[in-house]
Amino acid sequence: MKLSYLKKIRTVTSLLFFFSIAALFLDLSGVIPPSVFDGILFLQFIPSLLSFTNVIAAGATGFLIIIFLTLIFGRVYCSSVCPLGTLQDAVIYIGRKIRKKRRFKFAASLKIFRYSVLALVLVSLLFSSTLLINLLDPYSNFGRIFSDIIKPVVVFGNNILSGLLESFNIFLIYPNKVKGFNWITIIYPVLFVVILIIMSIRKERLFCNTICPVGAFLGLLSKFSFYKISINEDDCTSCGLCEWVCKSNCIDKKAKSVDFERCVSCYNCLSVCPKDGVIFSSSSKKEIKYSSSKRDFIRNTAVYFIGLTGIAAAQVKIIPTKESTVPVKSKYPASPPGGGSTEHFNSYCTACHLCISACPTGVLQPTFLEYGFLGMLQPRMDFIKGFCNYECRICLDVCPTEALIKKDLASKKLIQIGKVKFVKDNCIVETEKKDCGACAEHCPTKAVKMVPVAGANLFIPETEDEYCIGCGACEYACPTVPYKAIYVEASNIHGTAKKPKSEKIEEKIDLKEDFPF
Amino acid sequence: MDRRHFILKSIAAGVAAGTVASLGRYSELFASGLPSEKYDLVAIKGGEAEDMFDSAIAELGGMKNFVKKGQDVVVKPNIGWDVIPEKGANANPKLVGRIVKRCYEAGAKNVYVFDHTCDEWTRCYSNSGIEKAAKDAGAKVVSGDSEKYYQKVDIPGGVTLKNTKVHELILQSAVFINVPVLKHHGSGRITASLKNMMGVVWDRGYWHQNGLHQCIADFGTWRKPDLNVVDAYLVMKRNGPRGTSRDDVVEMKSQIISTDMVAADAAAAKIFGMEPDKIPHIKMAAELKVGNKNLDQLSIKRIVL
Numbered sequence: 001m002k003l004s005y006l007k008k009i010r011t012v013t014s015l016l017f018f019f020s021i022a023a024l025f026l027d028l029s030g031v032i033p034p035s036v037f038d039g040i041l042f043l044q045f046i047p048s049l050l051s052f053t054n055v056i057a058a059g060a061t062g063f064l065i066i067i068f069l070t071l072i073f074g075r076v077y078c079s080s081v082c083p084l085g086t087l088q089d090a091v092i093y094i095g096r097k098i099r100k101k102r103r104f105k106f107a108a109s110l111k112i113f114r115y116s117v118l119a120l121v122l123v124s125l126l127f128s129s130t131l132l133i134n135l136l137d138p139y140s141n142f143g144r145i146f147s148d149i150i151k152p153v154v155v156f157g158n159n160i161l162s163g164l165l166e167s168f169n170i171f172l173i174y175p176n177k178v179k180g181f182n183w184i185t186i187i188y189p190v191l192f193v194v195i196l197i198i199m200s201i202r203k204e205r206l207f208c209n210t211i212c213p214v215g216a217f218l219g220l221l222s223k224f225s226f227y228k229i230s231i232n233e234d235d236c237t238s239c240g241l242c243e244w245v246c247k248s249n250c251i252d253k254k255a256k257s258v259d260f261e262r263c264v265s266c267y268n269c270l271s272v273c274p275k276d277g278v279i280f281s282s283s284s285k286k287e288i289k290y291s292s293s294k295r296d297f298i299r300n301t302a303v304y305f306i307g308l309t310g311i312a313a314a315q316v317k318i319i320p321t322k323e324s325t326v327p328v329k330s331k332y333p334a335s336p337p338g339g340g341s342t343e344h345f346n347s348y349c350t351a352c353h354l355c356i357s358a359c360p361t362g363v364l365q366p367t368f369l370e371y372g373f374l375g376m377l378q379p380r381m382d383f384i385k386g387f388c389n390y391e392c393r394i395c396l397d398v399c400p401t402e403a404l405i406k407k408d409l410a411s412k413k414l415i416q417i418g419k420v421k422f423v424k425d426n427c428i429v430e431t432e433k434k435d436c437g438a439c440a441e442h443c444p445t446k447a448v449k450m451v452p453v454a455g456a457n458l459f460i461p462e463t464e465d466e467y468c469i470g471c472g473a474c475e476y477a478c479p480t481v482p483y484k485a486i487y488v489e490a491s492n493i494h495g496t497a498k499k500p501k502s503e504k505i506e507e508k509i510d511l512k513e514d515f516p517f
Numbered sequence: 518m519d520r521r522h523f524i525l526k527s528i529a530a531g532v533a534a535g536t537v538a539s540l541g542r543y544s545e546l547f548a549s550g551l552p553s554e555k556y557d558l559v560a561i562k563g564g565e566a567e568d569m570f571d572s573a574i575a576e577l578g579g580m581k582n583f584v585k586k587g588q589d590v591v592v593k594p595n596i597g598w599d600v601i602p603e604k605g606a607n608a609n610p611k612l613v614g615r616i617v618k619r620c621y622e623a624g625a626k627n628v629y630v631f632d633h634t635c636d637e638w639t640r641c642y643s644n645s646g647i648e649k650a651a652k653d654a655g656a657k658v659v660s661g662d663s664e665k666y667y668q669k670v671d672i673p674g675g676v677t678l679k680n681t682k683v684h685e686l687i688l689q690s691a692v693f694i695n696v697p698v699l700k701h702h703g704s705g706r707i708t709a710s711l712k713n714m715m716g717v718v719w720d721r722g723y724w725h726q727n728g729l730h731q732c733i734a735d736f737g738t739w740r741k742p743d744l745n746v747v748d749a750y751l752v753m754k755r756n757g758p759r760g761t762s763r764d765d766v767v768e769m770k771s772q773i774i775s776t777d778m779v780a781a782d783a784a785a786a787k788i789f790g791m792e793p794d795k796i797p798h799i800k801m802a803a804e805l806k807v808g809n810k811n812l813d814q815l816s817i818k819r820i821v822l
Contacts, residue, residue, distance in 0.1 A: 029639070050700065163665075171657040174639065175665075360637045370632020389637050391599050434728040435797070438721075442635060446756050450703035457797065459704050476636075480724035500761040505754050507767050511563045515813065515819050516787045517812045 004271035034397030047400035143352030179362025236277035338404030383472030418470030426485035439474035563822035586624030605751035614650035674738030701757030734801035779808025
């Protein structure tokens, strides 16, 4: 039976996932409707798993499908669904084009290393820290590479093209902007991608079988897969082609064996074998036997995942970088709307940065240590870089992990992520006796409004924080330096703001009446 | 100066671009060619915004009085906020579309539309309906969101504001049409023609920092739009300039057009229900001779449809 078509299916599927996910991160003009995001990311293992632990719903069962598929066919996830896998394949493809004669040999399994990493991830989850999983999850790493490194490059290219067209008086493409490019938060993704590239050039899919916790977990499952790749000793001529093309270095020509735990189901071996030496068939008889320790491990794994409740507290202040009369700082970092609380957000966010990519205003920025060590790289609302658009809820829509839970726009407009604080002694109206009003101008709920100053033709801000949603528009717009005269004091537990007051204006307009001048 | 600026500036009527940018009196090179109108100001009410514009501009001799064949025109509506047209926070999209159309009919070579918005600009452009209306009428819709578009100009007549960075379209276009929407404004009292000019500069924060009203008046001394069309069809009477809901809006179905920003704003203030003298920037602008706030000294055409 010739099974080379499997490789073609794998290639096409992987490219579909790769490009559609990449498009989500690089959609500069926001043409992809948010409803599509969920469908595209449905099968991503860690986001789906984390969503599932929050809301057991059909929308979050992607990881169950992956587990099911793995139990039948092995790690199809790794070569078909995982965008980071395909990214490595691209490096491998280029590497092989450059060094045509390169042949890979069977390498010993780094089992202990791989399972140690998995165990560490599980233990840290048990202690309610998603840090390790965030740092190692292939999807989230792919997201950070695209959001933090590739998107700025694409924006740069877009702007060159846009400028070029504009010089010919064509205004087809709008220029774009990278807000808040931060060297500290980009260090990790850069290091990661460099290591990933080195690993894939030297040992192809080594990452997937040493560091990747999803790879390790699915590898464990694939031991019990119904269909497995193996070598048919009768037809094998020991030509070694399969061993040379194996990305996981898991085929041993001499022993005529395949370490299927490490196999990423790329099916290169099936397509390259000149005979029927490599076969993909139902695993034989006695191999399926569950030892109690294994079963415990799987059960425990599930318990670890499902039982997680966040206790990681985040309390790192925004450090003022400037000195002035009345220093202002929010005690907590502002977490994006939809999470309910910083604690919930920190427990479910894998720092994939999809929301950062999608955010039109640039208010979402990756953190370094603002949430504390355990919340590293997760996004926060940075009101110096931007403010939350009142009419927008795209971050809630695109979040693949339920760190931000979907809500309709009307409910999102009442999510109170913090409360406004007015510092009169910093305000221009108070200090300079001049009108300003930038804060009230931007406030969408009129939690900040301008009221007359007694004895002067001046208006000064007044706040009613029960109407405040903490969008940060006032803080962003406030022109005082170095400290703002108005800012959002972020809440660790989000509240609900009162609906903005509204009453129809009673004013009779007589359209036939003459002008008042 | 990069290549694009160079090309655009070279095209711009072959005038020495640097001198023009620093003097900032580009319009006056062309202003001498304009025939003087019969009226200083036209006030109209009772119709649709775009139709009122047609009637009003006819009283000023039609668009051909303002736009000459082959000229570049920049139309600067208020597109400040990411809200739907019904909330009255942005200029009426149909009105903007009609103005663009009339410019082309008068022989304009290019009609550009832009604003330096307050909310995220692409959402403002699309949700205001102005991007579509302007593009449908053939306008080139340009970003106001990148500092690269803004060139430093001196404001010799300014009291507080001595220089600022202005969008290059204002510097390069022969004709500048200002299309504010009349609204309540928390600190500006009202916003109309003078205040709408804040959307052509890069650093608005400086204005807020250093005396909003004086800076608005100062900027008026630098460049007077060739035409001001104050949209008062839907007028936000409170919670301005952004508004919280449609309840803030009153349907006044009015419009004021004038070449004089101060006169237009004085009339707009009256329609709004405020005395022009109570609005500091109108008073300051009049003192700086940006225009005339005394409506009884002007020749006004009043049309009630």
